[in-house]
Amino acid sequence: MIESLDLQRSERRRMLGGFSHRVRLSQPPEALAEAVLAARKFRELRGFASHSDELKVVEINRSVLTLDLTNVRLVRFCGHGPFPSDLLELSGDPWMSRRFLAGGDVFFERPVIADMPNPEIVEPYRRHLAALQQSERSLVVEKELQEASARRELMGILMNDDWLGMEVLFCLADCSEGIAISGLADKLQKGVDHLAGVLAQLVRRNAVDVQSGIFVCAEDGLSVVEQTKSLSQQESSGS
């Protein structure tokens, strides 16, 4: 039933801070029980040696079974192929070590404290690496937070005041050469003061550009207009 092995640190598992092991099955499992059985058999038959209770199934997705290796201390692969590149990547993790054994078997293990090398040698490197990883991750998380927040804010500007922001964008999209705020106020029959706040927000969110008092729809704004037109037209033609 087992077709191939694919050891990798998948994106999802990385989110969980662990390591996963994916087992591709030749046939889709009809039920989870079958897949779990396959995993257990795999362990028995292929020498997947670990602290037995810690082998966990985390995902069954059609023909791929993902196992949680986060708490597995020792894993042994009985194979004679080339050293898996994914494993090499894992071995770069300061918490992992690897060694080759005679006959092509590969072991890697998560060291316990007693197994750790001299901390005086390892610590500066590990702290440096951990700091780099942490800052890199923080930057990604922060970037996503800012983008999502900006997107939600833009949506709020478009929808608030009975979709005034969207109306402004549509109007600007119609005036390819741009328009002054007074002209926009006339077109929309709104007060200049009323529009000034919305325009400022749209400019801040890069949906509108302004030059010498002339407002034009920016690329982001045009994209919103096109998508909204498309949605409205779909609905109109459907009804």
Next chain:
Amino acid sequence: MSFTAKAKEIMNDKVDQLPLDILVWGAGKKGGPAYKKRVELRKRLKEHFGRADVKFSEEITKDPDLKETPFASADLLPHQRELWHLAACDVCIVLDASKGSGEEIAHFSGTLAAHKLLVFTDEAYKRVKSFPASLRRCGNQHFYSQDEFDSCNLIGRVLTLVRHVALAKLLQTTPN
């Protein structure tokens, strides 16, 4: 084509009828008014967003149909299961009125799914420095007054913000 009243109507309808997966985190059954508010919020979200699936994480975890999946697997720790819930939802409303929800915020605000959290905190805690600064910096956190909590205003604000999320999803999934 201008943005007419008809277009507004269509967009309003599309936003409110968009299938959304919404999580509501907050106090548990023993949480008194905070739990009641959470239940009320779920009810109002379901009423407003007719095609949304609005869930509590504890219900997902107990769902027998999901017990063989990571969403409810006994093989995973609670925070691991909840990360799956968060990864699968469109938005997660967190009523930050219990110790548990505070810990969830602290834990998940460092994950790549942090942008899905919309945290609502009592304004009495506005200047508490120990609260994860990243949330304050990036606009996920919203403060409410006791009056807003007692009235329907807090729920109204949540509905408005979820509509923003819905519009963002709608536009993101619509080709130009």
